[in-house]
Amino acid sequence: MAENGNTDKVGDESRGSESTTATTHSTITKQRKKRSRAWDFFEEKVDATGNNKYACRFCGQEYFETKGKSTTQMNNHINKCPNNPYKVEKGQKLLQFQTLPGGNKGGLIPWKFDQEECWMALCSIVIVDELSFSFVEKEGFRNFMKMAQPCFHIPSRTTVTQDCFALFNVEKNKLLKFLKGTSQRVSLTTDTWTSIQKVNYMCITTHWIDSEWIMHKRIINFSPITSHKGEDMARCIIDYLREWGLQKIFTVIVDNASSNDVTVEKLSDKLDDWGTNSMNGHHLHMRCMAHIVNLIVKDGLKESSISIARVRCVVRYIRQSPARLRKFQECCESENIVKKSLCLDVPTRWNSTYLMLSRAIEYERAIKEYSDRDTSLSRYLMFDAISDGKPVGILTRTDWDEVKRIAQFLEIFYNLTLKVSGSLYVTSNAHFIEIGQVVVYLNRLITTEDKLLSEMTLSMWKKFEKYWGEPKKMNKMIFIACVLDPRYKFTTVSFVLKKMFGDDEGTIIEKEVHTYMSSLFNEYVSKSVSKDTGGKVSTSLPSSSFSTMETSTGLGALLDEIRKHKAASGGVDSKTELEKYLGEDPENERPEFDILAWWKVNSPRFPILGMMARDVLAIPISSVASESAFSTGGRILDQFRSSLTPKLVETLVCLQDWLRSLKLGVLKLLCARRRAAGPIARSNLYCPVTKGFDSMLILFEIVCYQLSSKGKKRKRESKKVYVTYLGEDPENERPEFDILAWWKVNSPRFPILGMMARDVLAIPISSVASILLILTKKLPPTMFAKVCLKLGVLKLLCARRRAAGPIARSNLYCVQCSSNIIS
Template identity: 45%
Template structure:
C-alpha cells in the first residue's frame, strides 16, 4: 500500500473516468500525480467514487470499510448504499483528533502552547521566554475580565464598547463577552470571594491590625467613610487592604466610632493596635470610643495608651501652610502669569511657541495650583521656574500679556507679571518647599513600611527650620519662625507624641536606641535627653513583656522558655552531672543568654546602612533569634504614618464623580 499523506492544499482528489474513456494523463508526470493521490486503495479493492473531500482523511479498507486517519475508527463506506454522510459527520462532530472539526474547536481540555506571562511590571513586554501549556477556560476569562474592570476602575459599560468586543473576538473567538449587568455580578462575586479569603486569614493570624480612616463629603452632600487595614503577615510582607467604603450619617466622632465598631465586628477583627487619623477635633472622639470598646473586648494592648496616631502628613501640611499664610507677592505674580497662560487655547498656543523659540527641552508644562493645598503650590512654582525664559519671551511677543495685569476686565489691577527679582524668590521658595514635599511623600507611603522613617524626617525638618530661622534672608527667616512655632506645637514635646514612633526607630537594626539618644542629647540637656531615652526604652520593654504574657511566658524566662533562676526542673540522678549543671547555670547568670531578647537586641552591633537594606527581610531572617521581639517589631513596623491610604480612595486622579 502506498505511504499515507496528510490533508493539505496540494492534495488533488482523484476523479474516476468512464470505462470506455481513457484517462487524460498523457502530458502529466506520473510520479507527481501519484504523490498527490491519497493512499486509500489496496490491490484487489474496488475504488469508490472519491469526489467528496472526506476521502482525503480516510483510508479505504476491505469489506467496504473506511478508517479515519486521525482517530482510527472505521465506518461502512465504498458503495452507493452507504455514501459519505457518516464519514463527514464523524469528521465534523465526533472525531476529537481532527484539527479542523467543530468537536475539536469546542474541546475545552485541548492544550496549546503559549508564553508564560511575567508577574513583574516590565515595560518592554508582558511575556517571558518560557512556554507553558494552556487551555481555554471560560470561567477564568470572565474572572480576568472582572479583575480588569476593578483594577483599572473601568465602567461596567466598557464591555459593551464596540472596539473592546472586536478586540476580544479577535483575541479569543470562543469567549462571548458578557453584558455589563453580568460583569457587575462577576465583580460582586469576586469581591465576596476575596472578602471571605481575607476574613479567614485575619481570623487565623496572630498579628495586630493598624487602621486608618478618613471621611469625605461628596458634591451631593453625602458623607462617606473609608476604613483601611495595615498589617505584616507571617512571611513578613506588608499589606494594605481597604476593608470598607460606606456611607455615614455625619462626621461626629461617636457616630464614626460606632460605624467602625460594626465594621470590625463584621470582619471579626478585635486585635487593634493603632488608629491613624488626621487632626480634626471629631477624630479624638473616634479614638476614645474605640479605646473603650477594645477594653471591653479584652483585646487592648497596654490599655490602649498608644492607639491614637496623628497623621504626620497632615501635620506637615499645617506647618507649611503656617509659613505660607501670608503669601509673598512673588508667588501671587507667578500664579497670575500661569492663570493667563492656561485661560484660553490661543494664549496657551502662544506660550508654547515661546517655549519652542527659547528651546526649552521639557515635556511638561505649567500647571495652576489649588490655594488650599500647599504641595500644589510647590509643583506650580517648580514647573513655572523651568519656563522662566518662555515667560520673558511672552512678555515681549504678546501685547495682551501686559494688558492682562493692568486690567482684569473689571477695572482692577492684577499683580504681575513676575520680574527677575520675583523669579529669584521663586527659586528660593522651591528649594525651601522641596524638603517638606519629599517628607510628605515619605510619610504618605502605603505599600511599604513608613513608621521607622518618622524620627529621621523629624530630625531633618528640625535642623532645617533651625538653620533657616537664623538666615540672613528676612523672607525665609520669617517663614521659618512661623513654621518652627507650629512644629513645636505638635512635635516639640515628647510627652505629646506617640512613643511607638520612637520604638519603631529602635527596632530598626541600623540605628537602635543609640541613634535616638544621640539626637535627644543634641536637642536637650543631658538629664532631659536621658529621661526621654529611658521612656522610649521603657515603652519597648513594656511591649515585650505584654507579648510575653500573651504568649504564656513569664518575664524572667529566657529565649527557650525555661526559667533562668531554677537549677533544673527535673531531678538528676547522677551527682556528677548535677555538679556540672549547677556550675553551668552559675556561668549563665551573667551571660548574655540569660538576658531578655530586648537586652540582647540592643547589645548587638548595628547593621550596615546599605541602600538595598530591607528591614522586613532582616526581621524575617532574625525572627528565630528574637522570637517574641520579632512579633513586637511586626506590629510596630506596620503602623502607617498618614491617612493617605484611606484618603486616596476619595481622590483618585483623573476620576470625577458627576452629580448623578
C-alpha cells in the same frame, strides 16, 4: 509560640485565589441561560423558497432549520469541519508562550479555553482598570473578542455586575477567614469624605506584617456613614471590627480633625471591654504626619511674598487660550527647552504650589521670551490680575530669585510628604528621624539673613510646637519604632532628643521611652511565656541541642556545665531579648538596608521582640492609604462611581484594592526570597564554638598578612574586625542551628574571617569520606559523576531554601542522597 503557630499565610491564600476563583465561581453565580456555541460558527440564511438555513462560516456547509431548532448537527460539524481554524480535539490543550511582567515572553505552557475563567478575567479588567460596566457591550470590544476568541460568549453589563458581587464575596471570605484566625495585632487608618452626590463615606484600611515579613494593607470597609461626628464614626468602626473579627487593634492613624479625638476615645473604651487594649490605649491614637506637615507648610505660605501670586497669574494667563499655549510652545522651541505643560496650583494645596513654581523655574527663559512677544501680558499683570485687592505687577528678576528660594524651601517638605505617605513599605522607623530633621532645618532658617524665609519659618514653628513641641504629648510609638531599627536603637534616639529639647529634658524623655518600651515588652512576654524561667525573665530559645538519650547517658554533661558557666558569668542566657538587642552594636548605615529582611533573619534570636517589631513596624505614619481609596489624584469619588449604589461602590473599591494587592504580594514575596537568598542582613547568629580561643588570633593575622599587599594598615583594620566578632554575645544553642548558613549570612560583615572560616570548617575529623569512595569504586565513572552532581545540586537547593526562610535548617547534607550512594 502561639502566634507563630498561627502563621500569617494570607499572602499564600491570596496568591492562590486566582486559580481557585474560577472553580468556585460557577457555584456562587446565578445560573445563566445556556447558549450553544454553534451560533459562533454558523450564520443564518434564507433560501429562494423562504426556508431558513444555517451556513458554516468556514466551509459553507448548509443545514436546514429543524422543528425544535436543534443545534446537534451544527455542533457535530464544528468538530469535523476541515476549514475550522479553531478545531481542537476534546481534552486537548494548546501550547502558548507565557507572558512575563514587563511584556517579555517566557517558556511554553499548556492552555485550554475556559469560559468561566474568561468571565472572571473580564470582571477583573472592569474592576482594576476602573471601566464602566457598559464597556462589555461596546462594539469595538465585541469585534476584538470576535477576532481574538470567537468561542468566548461576552456577558451583558448586568451579568458583569453580578460577577463583581460574586467575586467580592469569594475574596472577602478568604480575607475574613485569615483575619479571624490570626492572633496578630493590626493597625488601622481611616478617613471620611463626601461624594458629589452628598453621601458621606468612610474608608477603613488595615495594615500588618505577615510571617514572611512582608507588609500588607487591605481596605475592609468603604461605606456610607450618617455624619462626621465622632460618636457616629466610632460606632461604624466598631461594627465593622466585629464583622471582620478584629479585636486586637494596635494603633489608629487619623487626621487632626477634633471629631477623631472622640472617635479614638470611644474605640479605646470598647477595646478595654474586649480586653485587647495594649498598654491601656496610651499609644492607640496616632496623628497623621502628612496632615501635620501640610498644616505647618500652609501657615508658612501665608507669609509668602507677592512673587508667588505673580507667577500664578502668568501661568493662568498663558493657559487661558490655545493660541497663547501655541505661542508659548514656540518660545520653548526657540530656547531649546523640552516642551512640558505648565502647572496651575490650587491655593489650598501647598504641594500644587510647589509643583507650579518648580515647573515655572524650568521655563524661566521661555516665560521671559513670551512676555517680550506678547505685550498684552504686561497690561494684564499691571491692571487686570488682582491679588489682595490690588494689581500684582510685572514679574521681575527679584521675583524669580524669591521664587527659586521658596521652591527650594518647599522641596524639603514635598519630598518628606512623599516619603511618609507610603503604605507598602515601613515608614514608622523613620518617623522620629524625620521630625528631628524638620527641627534642625527650621532652627537653621529662623536665624538666616534671608528675611523672607525667616518670616515663613517663624509662622511654621508656631504650628510645629502645637503638635511636636511637647514630647509628652507625642505618641511613644514614634520613639519605639526608631529603637526597633537596628541601625538606630537608643543611641540615635538619645542624640536626637537632646538635639531637639536639650540635654536635661532629652535625658528625661529617653528614660520615659525606655520605661514604656520595657513595659510594652513585658506585656508581650506575659502573653507569650506561660512559665517564668527564674528570678529574671529570659526569653531565649531552648538551648539544648542534644537528645534526651545523650544527656541521660552523660554525653551532654559538659554542655550543661558550659551553659551554667555562661549564665553565671552574665552571658546571653541571663539577659532578656530586649537587653540583648539593645546591647549589640547598631548596624551600619547603607542604602540597600532592608529592615524587614533583617528582622526576618534575626527573629529566631528575638522571638518575642520580633512579635513586637511586627506590630510596631506595621504602623503607617500617614492616613494617605485610606485617602487614596477615594481617588488616585484627589480625595473625591469620580462621577462614575458616585452615581452607583453605595454597596456597589464598596464592592468595586475593595475588590480593586484586593486584586492589586494579590499581584503585588506575589512580587514582594519573590523579592523578599531573592534578598534572603543573597547576603541578607548581616544577622548576628554567631557560632558558639569559636568564641574565646585566643590562639585563633594568630592564625587570623597570618591569613590577613597573606591576603594583604599593603601590610600593616590592612592588618590593623582586620584585627579590629576580629575583636568585634569575639566581643559579641555567642549564639543560643538550638537543634536547628546551621553554622554554614550563619557564616553565609554574616560573611559580608567579616570577609577575611569568613575566608578563614571556610578553610577551617571544611576540615573533616573522620575518614568516612574516603570509605564512601571505596564503597562506590565499582560504580562506572559516569554514574559516579552523576551521583555527585545530583548531590551538589540538591545541597545547593537546600541551602537556598534555608536562606529564603528563617535560617534554621539542618546541615548542607542530604541524608537520602547519601544513603543512595552507599547502596
